[in-house]
Amino acid sequence: MKNNLEEIAIQQLYSNKKIHGQFISTEYNKEILLENYLNLLLQEKITDLHFLAYKDFSLVSYRFNTSLIEFDKISKKNYENILTKIQILSGIDIINDRDPSDGSFTFYNHRFRVSLIKNINGINCVIRKLKDISDLIKENLNYPEIFISYVEKIKLLKNGLVLFSGPTGSGKSTALAYILINLLKDSQKKIITIENPLEYNIPGAQQIEIKDDSEKTTILKNILRHDPDILMTGEIRTEEMAKLTIEAAMTGHLVFSTIHSNNVFNVINRLTEKGIALNDILDSVKIIFNQNFVRLLCDCYIDENNKGCQKCHYTGYKSIKPIFEILEINEFIKEFFREDDISKIKNTTFYTSYESELNNLLVKGLISQKEFKSYMNTN
Structure with a gap:
């Protein structure tokens, strides 16, 4: 399963240099979206994954060699599902979303740090890959x-x-x-x-x-x-x-x-x-x-x-x-x-x-x- 997810991540990474306003993730099952994104973080020199909440969608970007690169655009519903998974994995309180929250979790033996903060449209999320x-x-x-x-x-x-x-x-x-x-x-x-x-x-x-x-x-x-x-x-x-x-x-x-x-x-x-x-x-x-x-x-x-x-x-x-x-x-x-x-x-x-x-x-x-x-x- 992990190898398949890595292949999906790499294909999506190299076929989408920059988004152009359309939803490009609807072809992927929402259940594997988070794993898809986390596999991106396992690629060399990608350090952070950013989810920015807007009124009707969420913008997904990643940081490569200090540059923040727009990567994907997902529906509000899909992002809410992903966010809930992230909160559960990292031990963050799902009920109290007013205050900034931090947590961490492990995925395929890699450690990730999570930071959440609320804006007027929803919750922004940054996931950082921690070095071993x-x-x-x-x-x-x-x-x-x-x-x-x-x-x-x-x-x-x-x-x-x-x-x-x-x-x-x-x-x-x-x-x-x-x-x-x-x-x-x-x-x-x-x-x-x-x-x-x-x-x-x-x-x-x-x-x-x-x-x-x-x-x-x-x-x-x-x-x-x-x-x-x-x-x-x-x-x-x-x-x-x-x-x-x-x-x-x-x-x-x-x-x-x-x-x-x-x-x-x-x-x-x-x-x-x-x-x-x-x-x-x-x-x-x-x-x-x-x-x-x-x-x-x-x-x-x-x-x-x-x-x-x-x-x-x-x-x-x-x-x-x-x-x-x-x-x-x-x-x-x-x-x-x-x-x-x-x-x-x-x-x-x-x-x-x-x-x-x-x-x-x-x-x-x-x-x-x-x-x-x-x-x-x-x-």
Whole structure:
């Protein structure tokens, strides 16, 4: 049955580059529609499935290499049937549809995360395919060598704070999981994580999944009594969480966390806005990463007007590559921060810009001029 569904999914995927306003799924039995869509998510480089509720129909799209591609259009009735199945599978309350809801389920040994939110026409649904821990190897993740070298530096840290920033969906959770796996490989460390939601089951780590961020500060206070070597605390959103994270890093623990920021220097500003003294930040933070993805050109690429091929889902881009802006904080860098001289920091070997990696990819013909300019204009 699974093979037949995969064939249907692949046929539909490649025969419908973009919908044109008609219902194209009526030929499929509604009972197999959900499995059909989930099999799409099993295809390489497709990460998310989106159901957008409109007045009389639902629009189905998928995300391929960061691009959202319109795929299907289904009747309101069929979507309601699919949505009910999703809610049951993921343990989401069918009765209470007013509040945003999250859940997860397993399909053919693959884990999926579900997020629901109501709009004026119905309930929008996003299903994300979660990577398996076995996927987290250097060859699969396509990390640049500069990042791999910093992972080796992190292995030598005894304490302090390592921060990741970047937009939603930029791969921060994957990068953190990759680091933790490598730390566990090389040493006997007690690692405790606080996650909302839990994305990877990391063998050897003590993982705590929370449903509400309000639980996080209480749990972190208690975790410190369990004598961990390494902590992963999730996103820093509140002043109290910022204070507890810094305190943990300054009292002999190696701490990993994330914070919303568009570059590594703004991370310092975000922490000071949350009431943390600059000296405490500089004494605790060891490395700051800002992470994003850049799209790599497909072999079919000729120019910016090229419509692509089946292999790249008619986008012109065959894959994505993680890129990093990195700042290592040491005594040398601390003095520049105290002098408020960012320009001098940018000229040191302890700072890695996005531009250097993007220039390298552009020279090799791996990214387009349009992609390069677009990225540089927004970073």
